Amino acid sequence: MENFTYDVVIVGGGAAGFFTAINLAEARPELKIVILEKSKAVLQKVRISGGGRCNVTHAEFDPKTITTYYPRGEKELLGPFHKFMTGDTVAWFEDRGVPLKIEEDGRMFPVSDSSQSIIDCLESEADRLNIEVKLSQNVIDFKTVDIGFQVNTALANYTTKRLVITAGSSKKIWQLLSRKGHTIVSPVPSLFTFNIDVPELLALQGLSQPAEVQLLDANQKPWLSQSGPVLVTHWGLSGPGILKLSAVGARELSACDYNFKIRIRWVEMQTEQLEEIFKKLRLDRAKQQLNNGNVLEMPKRLWNYLLRRSDLDPTDLWSDQSNKNLKKLSATIIGDQYAVVGKSTYKDEFVTAGGVVLQEINFKSFESRVIPGLHLAGEVIDVDALTGGFNFQNAWTGGYLIAQGIASSL
Numbered sequence: 301m302e303n304f305t306y307d308v309v310i311v312g313g314g315a316a317g318f319f320t321a322i323n324l325a326e327a328r329p330e331l332k333i334v335i336l337e338k339s340k341a342v343l344q345k346v347r348i349s350g351g352g353r354c355n356v357t358h359a360e361f362d363p364k365t366i367t368t369y370y371p372r373g374e375k376e377l378l379g380p381f382h383k384f385m386t387g388d389t390v391a392w393f394e395d396r397g398v399p400l401k402i403e404e405d406g407r408m409f410p411v412s413d414s415s416q417s418i419i420d421c422l423e424s425e426a427d428r429l430n431i432e433v434k435l436s437q438n439v440i441d442f443k444t445v446d447i448g449f450q451v452n453t454a455l456a457n458y459t460t461k462r463l464v465i466t467a468g469s470s471k472k473i474w475q476l477l478s479r480k481g482h483t484i485v486s487p488v489p490s491l492f493t494f495n496i497d498v499p500e501l502l503a504l505q506g507l508s509q510p511a512e513v514q515l516l517d518a519n520q521k522p523w524l525s526q527s528g529p530v531l532v533t534h535w536g537l538s539g540p541g542i543l544k545l546s547a548v549g550a551r552e553l554s555a556c557d558y559n560f561k562i563r564i565r566w567v568e569m570q571t572e573q574l575e576e577i578f579k580k581l582r583l584d585r586a587k588q589q590l591n592n593g594n595v596l597e598m599p600k601r602l603w604n605y606l607l608r609r610s611d612l613d614p615t616d617l618w619s620d621q622s623n624k625n626l627k628k629l630s631a632t633i634i635g636d637q638y639a640v641v642g643k644s645t646y647k648d649e650f651v652t653a654g655g656v657v658l659q660e661i662n663f664k665s666f667e668s669r670v671i672p673g674l675h676l677a678g679e680v681i682d683v684d685a686l687t688g689g690f691n692f693q694n695a696w697t698g699g700y701l702i703a704q705g706i707a708s709s710l
């Protein structure tokens with residue numbers, strides 16, 4: 301068994317680990333830093349992220365606003381984002397020859413549209429700064445010793461003054477941290493789409509409509525709702541509105557094994573308002589069929605579907621509609637209920653909610669309050685975000701602040 305000594309050992313060669321190492325080496329070039337990576341290659345998640353393009357961050361430059369994209373971590377990340385956030389990330393990569401671009405929805409990618417640019421940048425910076433990267437080093441244990449920590453892999457022992465754990469969503473590392481006194485919020489999936497077994501709805505596949513979606517409790521009362529585009533897929537519902545609900549409600553939806561009820565308000569109006577609109581249409585379009593013309597500015601396919609769902613025949617005339625019919629149609633449009641029967645992964649972007657409980661971290665330098673000298677950042681802590689580049693921003697911010705914290709105290 302070989303023995304090595306370093307100033308700083310970083311466990312996990314992902315986004316957070318590399319960002320910590322590089323910023324620390326820039327601030328304190330004399331420090332001996334090593335990244336221990338269990339697999340045969342580093343930055344694997346960066347490689348596959350954003351469909352191979354790496355959605356590096358999100359064009360939201362206000363610290364308070366960006367925190368609202370974090371169902372877990374909203375309060376805690378406010379301070380850190382005041383110190384390092386989007387603008388700093390953009391400048392950081394641009395200064396190192398990787399310009400970023402903003403897409404219409406705010407997501408930011410390397411101009412090259414290739415995650416390889418980010419990987420090349422991080423690897424060459426690590427190389428330039430003499431950061432050692434050791435592959436196939438699965439960290440299985442650590443303990444505190446006089447000078448700091450002793451870290452063990454199956455192949456070697458590492459003695460170090462400071463220890464940084466950026467091991468992502470690793471069950472083994474969470475178990476290890478739990479044995480060392482940390483509290484771990486049990487991991488559950490976040491960012492998923494809803495499976496719905498209603499063939500008539502699924503026939504609308506590809507259609508997107510802004511709507512409010514509510515999660516209902518056992519008494520049919522809404523307990524969580526989100527507005528945003530809802531996309532019908534061949535297995536159910538997706539789109540930003542659904543993904544946000546899945547993230548905010550991740551824990552509760554896991555607890556009910558992804559079997560729950562939702563209600564969709566296809567237009568943001570009250571039933572009475574809708575009834576009035578329909579009564580007017582009954583007069584104005586008396587001799588026209590219900591499926592004629594653009595009603596409520598919704599796609600025709602959706603309108604016809606909602607007519608049929610209200611037991612109305614789209615080819616019937618407006619003049620033939622009773623008040624009862626119009627009431628039922630209004631009720632369907634603002635209270636369209638479905639049973640969700642499971643979940644599906646969103647574009648393979650499986651994000652995990654859970655990890656080291658946030659109260660046990662000092663967010664000035666992401667240092668453990670349980671084990672002084674140990675720092676934690678990235679997905680290993682109980683922070684996760686909506687899709688759009690926010691999860692990487694958490695990794696960059698945490699890594700940067702760990703680097704500053706260690707640089708000024710070691």
Ligand SMILES: Cc1cc2nc3c(=O)[nH]c(=O)nc-3n(C[C@H](O)[C@H](O)[C@H](O)COP(=O)(O)OP(=O)(O)OC[C@H]3O[C@@H](n4cnc5c(N)ncnc54)[C@H](O)[C@@H]3O)c2cc1C
Binds near residue numbers: 313338357650693
């Ligand atoms: C398919 C996919 C696409 C994504 N796309 C985006 C996107 O475009 N934008 C975005 O913001 N987020 C995206 N995410 C989320 C993002 O990838 C993560 O939030 C981010 O990678 C977390 O970084 P990290 O450094 O904390 O962890 P990771 O990137 O997971 O790195 C952790 C590293 O630690 C290593 N490790 C684990 N255990 C040990 C151990 N015991 N010893 C040594 N090493 C260990 C792992 O092998 C890994 O290399 C995506 C996720 C997935 C799965």
